[in-house]
Amino acid sequence: MPVVSELIRRESDKTLSFGDYTLGTKSKLDNFDFQGDLYKVKTFNEVTKLERNGMFVYESIPGTAVEHFAASDSEVSFTVEGESDAQITLELEPETEYDININGSDSGTMKTNLGGKLSLSVELDAGNAVKVKVVKK
Numbered sequence: 001m002p003v004v005s006e007l008i009r010r011e012s013d014k015t016l017s018f019g020d021y022t023l024g025t026k027s028k029l030d031n032f033d034f035q036g037d038l039y040k041v042k043t044f045n046e047v048t049k050l051e052r053n054g055m056f057v058y059e060s061i062p063g064t065a066v067e068h069f070a071a072s073d074s075e076v077s078f079t080v081e082g083e084s085d086a087q088i089t090l091e092l093e094p095e096t097e098y099d100i101n102i103n104g105s106d107s108g109t110m111k112t113n114l115g116g117k118l119s120l121s122v123e124l125d126a127g128n129a130v131k132v133k134v135v136k137k
Contacts, residue, residue, distance in 0.1 A: 003065040003081075008032050008041045008050075015070045019048040021063035021082050045083070056117075060086045067129070074136040082124040089119045090134060101133040109137065 007029040008018040016034060020027065023044040032039040040051045043063055050058040050069075058066065064086050069078040076090055092098060094116040100107040102122060112118045122130055 004067070007043060008039060010034060011068055013068065015068040015078075016050075017065075017067040017069065018050055019043045019060075019063060019065040021045055021048065021065055023063070056091045058091075059089045062086060064088070064124070075134065077131070077133045079129045079131050080122060080124065081126070081129045083126050085121060085123050087119060087121055088132070089117055092116050092118050092134070093136065097137040099135045099137060101131075101135070103130050 003020040003022050004017050005020060007020060007027060008016060011017055016039070018041045020043050026042060026044045028040065028042040030040045037052050042049045045063050046061070048060045048063040048066070060082065062082060062084060064080050064082040067079045076092070080086070080088070092112050094112055094114055097109050097111045098118060099109055100120055110118055110120065118134065122132060124130060
Protein backbone atom coordinates (compact mmCIF):
# COMPACT_ATOMS: atom_id res chain seq x y z
CA MET A 1 0.00 0.00 0.00
CA PRO A 2 1.59 3.29 -1.02
CA VAL A 3 1.47 6.44 1.07
CA VAL A 4 -1.15 9.03 0.12
CA SER A 5 1.09 11.56 -1.63
CA GLU A 6 -1.76 14.07 -1.99
CA LEU A 7 -2.32 13.78 1.82
CA ILE A 8 -6.05 12.97 1.44
CA ARG A 9 -8.16 11.65 -1.43
CA ARG A 10 -11.59 10.21 -2.30
CA GLU A 11 -11.73 6.60 -3.38
CA SER A 12 -14.15 5.20 -5.97
CA ASP A 13 -15.84 3.12 -3.23
CA LYS A 14 -16.85 6.35 -1.39
CA THR A 15 -14.17 6.05 1.30
CA LEU A 16 -11.23 8.28 2.22
CA SER A 17 -7.51 7.60 2.09
CA PHE A 18 -5.06 9.86 3.93
CA GLY A 19 -1.64 10.12 5.54
CA ASP A 20 2.02 9.92 4.59
CA TYR A 21 4.30 8.43 7.25
CA THR A 22 7.40 8.98 5.06
CA LEU A 23 7.38 12.78 5.44
CA GLY A 24 10.10 14.28 7.65
CA THR A 25 8.19 17.50 8.30
CA LYS A 26 4.55 18.20 9.13
CA SER A 27 2.21 18.63 6.19
CA LYS A 28 -1.46 19.47 6.32
CA LEU A 29 -4.43 19.97 4.06
CA ASP A 30 -7.54 21.89 5.19
CA ASN A 31 -11.10 22.11 3.91
CA PHE A 32 -11.18 18.89 1.91
CA ASP A 33 -14.86 18.48 0.98
CA PHE A 34 -16.17 14.92 1.17
CA GLN A 35 -19.85 14.01 1.26
CA GLY A 36 -20.84 17.41 2.65
CA ASP A 37 -18.22 17.44 5.43
CA LEU A 38 -14.93 19.34 5.60
CA TYR A 39 -11.87 17.28 6.50
CA LYS A 40 -8.44 18.34 7.70
CA VAL A 41 -5.41 16.04 7.69
CA LYS A 42 -2.04 16.57 9.36
CA THR A 43 0.62 13.99 8.72
CA PHE A 44 4.31 13.15 8.88
CA ASN A 45 6.50 10.40 10.30
CA GLU A 46 5.60 11.14 13.96
CA VAL A 47 1.79 11.48 13.78
CA THR A 48 -1.20 11.34 11.43
CA LYS A 49 -4.44 13.14 12.41
CA LEU A 50 -7.81 13.45 10.70
CA GLU A 51 -10.58 15.87 11.68
CA ARG A 52 -14.12 16.20 10.29
CA ASN A 53 -15.84 19.58 10.65
CA GLY A 54 -13.29 20.56 13.29
CA MET A 55 -13.85 17.41 15.39
CA PHE A 56 -11.34 14.65 16.09
CA VAL A 57 -11.74 11.45 14.01
CA TYR A 58 -8.41 9.56 13.86
CA GLU A 59 -4.89 9.82 15.22
CA SER A 60 -1.90 7.50 14.99
CA ILE A 61 1.46 7.67 16.69
CA PRO A 62 3.76 7.33 14.83
CA GLY A 63 2.37 8.50 11.48
CA THR A 64 0.56 6.08 9.18
CA ALA A 65 -1.05 5.84 5.75
CA VAL A 66 -4.75 4.95 5.88
CA GLU A 67 -6.76 3.67 2.93
CA HIS A 68 -10.48 3.09 2.48
CA PHE A 69 -11.45 4.76 5.77
CA ALA A 70 -15.20 4.41 6.26
CA ALA A 71 -17.20 5.42 9.33
CA SER A 72 -20.87 4.98 10.16
CA ASP A 73 -22.87 5.10 13.40
CA SER A 74 -22.07 1.45 14.07
CA GLU A 75 -18.73 0.71 12.37
CA VAL A 76 -15.32 2.10 11.43
CA SER A 77 -13.12 0.23 8.98
CA PHE A 78 -9.85 1.00 7.21
CA THR A 79 -6.54 -0.39 6.07
CA VAL A 80 -3.41 1.04 7.71
CA GLU A 81 0.31 0.90 7.01
CA GLY A 82 3.31 2.37 8.80
CA GLU A 83 7.02 2.00 9.45
CA SER A 84 6.46 0.46 12.89
CA ASP A 85 3.76 -0.51 15.39
CA ALA A 86 1.22 2.27 15.92
CA GLN A 87 -1.11 3.46 18.65
CA ILE A 88 -4.38 4.46 16.94
CA THR A 89 -7.08 6.53 18.61
CA LEU A 90 -10.58 6.85 17.15
CA GLU A 91 -13.46 9.12 18.14
CA LEU A 92 -16.58 6.99 18.64
CA GLU A 93 -19.69 7.02 20.81
CA PRO A 94 -18.97 7.69 24.53
CA GLU A 95 -19.06 4.78 27.01
CA THR A 96 -19.94 2.21 24.35
CA GLU A 97 -18.52 -1.27 23.74
CA TYR A 98 -16.97 -2.15 20.39
CA ASP A 99 -15.70 -5.40 18.90
CA ILE A 100 -12.19 -5.01 17.49
CA ASN A 101 -11.00 -7.04 14.49
CA ILE A 102 -7.43 -6.73 13.20
CA ASN A 103 -6.46 -8.52 9.98
CA GLY A 104 -9.41 -10.89 10.28
CA SER A 105 -8.63 -11.88 13.88
CA ASP A 106 -10.89 -11.10 16.81
CA SER A 107 -8.96 -8.77 19.11
CA GLY A 108 -11.63 -8.60 21.79
CA THR A 109 -14.02 -5.96 23.01
CA MET A 110 -13.13 -2.47 24.19
CA LYS A 111 -15.21 0.28 25.78
CA THR A 112 -14.77 3.94 24.89
CA ASN A 113 -14.16 6.50 27.63
CA LEU A 114 -16.47 9.38 28.59
CA GLY A 115 -15.15 11.41 25.65
CA GLY A 116 -15.75 8.56 23.17
CA LYS A 117 -12.08 7.83 22.53
CA LEU A 118 -10.97 4.29 21.77
CA SER A 119 -7.24 3.47 21.56
CA LEU A 120 -5.80 0.34 20.04
CA SER A 121 -2.35 -0.89 19.11
CA VAL A 122 -1.62 -2.28 15.68
CA GLU A 123 1.53 -4.21 14.77
CA LEU A 124 2.86 -2.76 11.51
CA ASP A 125 5.76 -3.46 9.16
CA ALA A 126 6.55 -1.11 6.27
CA GLY A 127 5.00 -2.38 3.06
CA ASN A 128 2.40 -4.57 4.80
CA ALA A 129 -1.10 -3.17 5.22
CA VAL A 130 -3.31 -4.24 8.14
CA LYS A 131 -7.11 -4.24 8.04
CA VAL A 132 -8.89 -2.78 11.07
CA LYS A 133 -12.61 -3.05 11.78
CA VAL A 134 -14.32 -1.63 14.86
CA VAL A 135 -18.00 -2.58 15.28
CA LYS A 136 -20.46 -1.28 17.89
CA LYS A 137 -21.87 -4.07 20.07
